[in-house]
Amino acid sequence: MRIAVLADIHGNVLALDAVLDDLRQRGGADLIVNLGDCVSGPLWPRETMERLEALALPTVRGNHDRRVARDTADEAMWPSDRYAQERLTSVQRDALLALPLTLEIAPAVTAFHARPDHDEKYLTDTMADGRLVRAPLVAIKRRLAALDPACRIVLCGHSHRSELIRIPDGPVVFNPGSIGCPAYGDDTPPAHVSEQGSPHARYGIVELGESGRPDRFEAIAVDYDHEAAARQAEQAGRPEWAHALRTGFMSG
Template sequence: MRIAILADIHGNVLALDAVLDDLKRRGGADLTVNLGDCVSGPLWPRETMERLEALDLPTVRGNHDRRVAVDPADDTMWPSDRYAQERLTAEQREALLALPFTLEIVPGVIAFHARPDHDEKYLADAITDGQLVRAPLATIRRRLKPLDPACRIVLCGHSHRSELIRIPGGPVIFNPGSVGCPAYDDSTPPAHVSEQGSPHARYGIVELDVPGRPDRFEAFAVDYDHEAAARQAEQAGRPEWAHALKTGFMSD
């Protein structure tokens, strides 16, 4: 079985289309899974939502999907969530809120956005000197405890950092990176940034149950018109998003 993994699209329909085209060139997949944070951001939330509605992918709810669904918006709503919230229909916001927290894709393969018990805390990451880095193995093991011991593969996003970690005696964790948002800053204490280091759109493919071969994990970085995405962010008054989309970094 060949499973394509998308995560953290963040309203970047140009990046999403580039990923889907690249996947098609590589022979497609038996199943494509979306790990959430679909539309939040100063780009094309309505267009992205419409594209995803047409695709009807198995999708888990991200923290920003939950936040975008708040109605009416209030002063505590983050700007990227507000931008998306104002451009979606009530039905689209309700659909985001109704997404499941976790999905069992096939037996032993579990998908969620961030952690098995929380949609806004990191699974495989720690914050060091204001940057996301890989967390210690003991920390990751502790965060995995809510999972069924039979789980052999974990699919997650949230950090926007591509990761492949085989836990000794435990599951493989696969984060494909972000389709549409290559860097971000988070002011929630402790404040930090996540930086993929290039503007490419990221996604992954997992191949399961191939006779005579172990499970295979591949991460891909796809070029697309990131300059057009950056211009859209600039027009929305978000120069920091524009810089991230152009470079994959939050600052020079």
């Protein structure tokens, strides 16, 4: 079975279309799974949501999907969430909120956005010197405590950092990176940044092994018109997003 893994689109329909086109050129997949954070961002939330509605992919709820759907539109709301919320219909917002926290997309293959029991806490990451780095193995194992012991592959997103970690006596954890948001800053204490280091749209392919064959994981980076996405962010008054989309780094 061949599974394409999408995560953290963040309203970047140009990046999403480039990924889908690249996947078609590679022969497609038996299943495409979406790991959430679909529309939040100063780009094309409505267009992205409509594209995803047409695809009808198995999808888990990200923290920004929940915030876009449920948070009150006031000054405390994060600007990217407010931008998306204002451009979605009530039906679309309800659909985001109704997404499940976890999905078993194939036998012993579990998908979720951040952790199996939480949509906003990091699984494989910790903060060091103001940026995300890999967490100690003992911490990752503890964060997976809510996972079914029979699970052998975990698909997750949230950090926007591509990771492949085999847990001793546990599952393989695969994060493909972000399709539409290659870098971000989070002021929530402790403040930190996540940086993919290039503007490429990231996604993954997992091939499940049969008859003793090992599973195969591929992290893919796709070029697309990131300059057009950056201009869209600038028009929305978000220069820091524009810089991240152009470079894969946060400014400063």
